[in-house]
Amino acid sequence: MNKVKNTVLYVFSFLWCAITLLPLLITVLASFKNNDEIYSGLFSIPKTWRFSNFSNAAQTADALVSIGNSLLMAFCTTLMVTIIGMLASYALSRKSFLKFMKPLNLIFMVGVMVPVHCTIIPINTIATAVGGKDNYFFLLLVYTTFNLAQAIFLYTGFMDGIDRSMDEAAIIDGCGDIKLLTSVLLPICKPIIATEAIFVFIYGYSELIFSLILISNEAKYTVSRAMLSFTGNHTIDLGPQFAFVVMAMIPTVVIYILFHEKVEAGALAGAVKG
Secondary structure, three states, rough: HHHHHHHHHHHHHHHHHHHHHHHHHHHHHOOOOOHHHHHHHHOOOOOOOOHHHHHHHHHHHHHHHHHHHHHHHHHHHHHHHHHHHHHHHHHHHHHOOOHHHHEEEEEEHHHHHHHHHHHHHHHHHHHHHOOOOOOOOHHHHHHHHHHHHHHHHHHHHHHHHHHHHHHHHHHHOOOOOOHHHHHHHHOHHHHHOOOOOOOOHHHHHOOOHHHHHOOOOHHHHHHHHHHHHHHHOOOOHHHHHHHHHHHHHHHHHHHHHHHHHHHHHHHHHHHHOO
């Protein structure tokens, strides 16, 4: 019976691996081909490895500039969400005796369920009124706002599971709120912070909807916005398009490889604490 279960598990694992890796393999191979080779066989090895596709993407679509813009937005968004989220979660978790904290926590929980698409018109109207178009700071505020609700929800839930006797011991030793948060609670919360940071980083790096309506200056295009424009203007030559996709996904792959252990630890710790 165990052999049958193991066999079924191996089959499903192989299928899942194939489904996940085949699109990646096709994209990487196609990035070195011309149109004829792409149409003749997606899985075939390129007859000539056309590294010029990458230089064409970098020159024609400003791929490197847009990737740099997205990395900047992703890092800033992650930093803002982490700082504001931890401060808010500390207040919600450790200052729960204040009467307005529970309704405030409920508001943040409801914020997780707000559909992004229903806010497009109001945000566009606000951006036009305050001069937020082609403004990275306004875009950063939008990204931070839409990620804060989930971050605060996760941070607060994790922090609620930490024994409050540690707080009491730290307070007896003379710790104030800031030192208690930064020196005692923050190190314990590293797994959940790393997990949420990965989610926020990927969102800030790959987001399209708001960058599409708020950014019109080509020099300020994020990678998703630049890729959409490049694809629309160069539908004939597919090689550079696939090359752009490969260049765009490298930062996220590197970030995940570096921090995937912390993400897994955060998921397991969250399950135990919850």
